[in-house]
Amino acid sequence: MSIKTYKNKILLILSIPLVLLAICIGTSLGSSNISILDTFSILANKFFSVPLLDGIEPKQVSIIWNLRLPRVLLAFMVGGSLAASGAIVQSVLKNQLASPYTLGLSSGASLGVGIIIVTGASIPFLGRLTMPIVGFLCSLITMIIVLKFAEKVDRGLSNTTIILVGMVLSLFFSATLTTISALASDKMESITMWSMGSFSMRGWSYVKAGIPFFIIGILGVSFYFKEMDVLTFGEEAAKTIGVDTNKVKRRLFLFVAILTGSAVALSGTIGFIDLIAPHVVRKIFGSKHAYVIPMSVVFGGCMMIMTDLVSRTIVAPSELPVGAITALIGGPFFAYIYFKKSNCKRYKQNKKNIGLYNFSTLSYVCSK
16 A cells, blocks of 8 residues: 555545534534534434533524534535535546536526526425425436537537537526526515525425435445546547446536535535635545545535635624635635646646756646
8 A cells, every 4th residue: 555545545534523523613603602512512412312511501402403503514515515526527527627517507507496486486295495406407407408419519528518518508597597587676686695605594404305415426426436537547548448438427427417406406506616625635635536526525515614604603693695705715716726727738838849948937836
């Protein structure tokens, strides 16, 4: 076992207490702070029937169990789903700036939810979960349309074709949603607030609705770790060793639709988590997807918990949209990746044209 592999396994094991700590911090802090020790006691009482510590009031138990814990768990699932989806899309499309939103999944889900908000429709046996389920289904349908259109244009399902079709559909769905919002001006505020992303008033019913999609998506992707590793060397190399690249792409993108669609439907549009988390994880763990995907889930989930914590405490008792906080972080990060990528391309071109010169500065940038 190499030193790198040993280090990655140790970090993977240490990520478990990190997740528990992030959940406890997110659950303890808020407009009325509850100590971490009391939070541990309340959770132990609920899960293992351990007696509560002295001094803990029923109000505190209700705040932790009914309000904060489901919100924090949902934030972790949404962040983990988006981060894993981002890692898959970046790997398959071989583009550090790619994300599930590039494929139009967010716009598809937003359009479906926008129609539900405007019409006020509700499926009786789903109740308040009508909107999340419809958002997920619309995202899944969008992914299928993208793959079908891309296959019609290019039977090889090239990365460029998939991105272009996704961007076209994204623009079309966004324009359609804008038109619907303009025609139903009384519902515009509701649509806008949902599109900015929030975990406010999300109870256990939302957590229960999200768990099946989260488990199916992550487990489904885990069967394709080796194929994803091979795809990083290029489609031609993958085909030479017997990998059906088109089949693998379709299945991976469907799992991306499951993860992203459910996340967007449950929380609204929250960007940049799917861009930041995979990039950071690859810098630490390398490109092996057996580590990249699980650690993207951990890093993305913990990052979303902390972002949600900031959004509900920085202007307490009011709340800021989570999407606004992630955009403030993700915007500069996106610019950093873009300009670094441009510098790398310039360095490689200069090195190709003038092979004798030592472009030390650009070489340093590309190596980071």
